[in-house]
Amino acid sequence: MSTSGALPVVDLAPFFTQGDEAGGVARATEAVREACRTHGFFRAVNHGVPPELMARALELSAAFFALPDEEKAKPRPAEGSEAPLPAGYARQPAHSADKNEYLLVFDPKIGFNVYPAEPAGFREAVEECYAKFTELGLLVQEILNECMGLPQGFFRDFNGDRGFDFMAALRYFPATEEENNNGLSAHEDGNCITFVIQDGVGGLEVLKDGEWVPAEPVEGSIIVNIGDVIHVLSNGKLKSATHRVVRKPAHRHSFAFFFNIHGDKWIEPLPEFTAKIGEAPRYRGFVFNEYQQLRMRNKTHPPSRPEDVVHITHYAI
Ligand SMILES: O=C(O)CCC(=O)C(=O)O
Numbered sequence: 001m002s003t004s005g006a007l008p009v010v011d012l013a014p015f016f017t018q019g020d021e022a023g024g025v026a027r028a029t030e031a032v033r034e035a036c037r038t039h040g041f042f043r044a045v046n047h048g049v050p051p052e053l054m055a056r057a058l059e060l061s062a063a064f065f066a067l068p069d070e071e072k073a074k075p076r077p078a079e080g081s082e083a084p085l086p087a088g089y090a091r092q093p094a095h096s097a098d099k100n101e102y103l104l105v106f107d108p109k110i111g112f113n114v115y116p117a118e119p120a121g122f123r124e125a126v127e128e129c130y131a132k133f134t135e136l137g138l139l140v141q142e143i144l145n146e147c148m149g150l151p152q153g154f155f156r157d158f159n160g161d162r163g164f165d166f167m168a169a170l171r172y173f174p175a176t177e178e179e180n181n182n183g184l185s186a187h188e189d190g191n192c193i194t195f196v197i198q199d200g201v202g203g204l205e206v207l208k209d210g211e212w213v214p215a216e217p218v219e220g221s222i223i224v225n226i227g228d229v230i231h232v233l234s235n236g237k238l239k240s241a242t243h244r245v246v247r248k249p250a251h252r253h254s255f256a257f258f259f260n261i262h263g264d265k266w267i268e269p270l271p272e273f274t275a276k277i278g279e280a281p282r283y284r285g286f287v288f289n290e291y292q293q294l295r296m297r298n299k300t301h302p303p304s305r306p307e308d309v310v311h312i313t314h315y316a317i
């Protein structure tokens with residue numbers, strides 16, 4: 001497979017400016033719709049997250065991951081924590097095909113988080129980023145509400161609980177000569193909407209019509225992608241695209257923010273994409289937590305055959 005093309009770019013500026021005589025909101029909404037139908041990914045610019053904050057968070061994250069292993073291992077999940085996933089530092093196990101390490105955080109308001117003592121200012125930058133990504137998630141969710149033709153405020157009601165969102169500061173190890181240079185295996189995201197910021201190293205790639213399209217680093221921009229929940233709700237009209245990270249000669253740093261949904265939610269294709277337009281549902285319904293657990297099992301007990309890994313196709317009709 002070759003690499004070609006580029007991700008669609010969407011300028012979100014019209015959502016942050018007063019007055020819309022020129023119809024910028026409608027054009028940007030249409031651009032999001034088109035990108036989500038064709039690629040499942042787009043590059044957002046003028047998204048409301050300050051570029052200097054993104055740069056600072058990435059720099060401080062690089063300083064954290066450069067610490068000795070004993071230091072990095074200190075932020076461990078609190079004993080008996082009820083967080084949906086273990087908060088704090090983790091490294092992929094040696095047997096894993098994925099060669100990366102990460103620090104996982106939840107909404108700072110909930111109190112699951114454990115932070116490293118160093119570098120100074122890292123916690124503040126992480127928390128500021130988290131708050132800004134939450135705002136952006138709410139905005140993009142509103143845009144999807146519009147471009148999916150759903151009743152006004154549908155997502156605000158259906159997905160108003162932010163307790164399952166989380167963010168990972170990631171570091172990928174440099175490519176080596178001996179192994180395959182997998183940083184993160186090809187996968188689809190299981191959540192609603194994902195936001196990624198990255199340093200200048202590169203390596204994130206998106207599968208589009210059988211070709212890997214690089215999501216190249218462009219300073220100040222944010223990569224946005226649709227996850228399996230939106231894919232199912234839209235009966236497959238908005239794509240949860242397969243993507244991966246290929247390792248490069250240098251360490252790569254990124255942040256991925258997962259705008260998620262409560263685990264108890266029932267997920268199934270919405271009437272706007274089925275009964276109302278005379279189309280058959282392509283997925284059966286499921287409780288979101290059940291799918292999360294199946295995805296987790298893929299990681300903790302990877303099936304020996306790749307075809308046995310659970311994807312959203314598990315629920316395909
Ligand atoms: O680090 C990246 O660029 C992407 C991370 C990602 O795809 C994920 O964590 O699901």
Ligand SMILES: [Fe+2]
Pocket residue numbers: 187188189194243
């Ligand atoms: Fe992903």
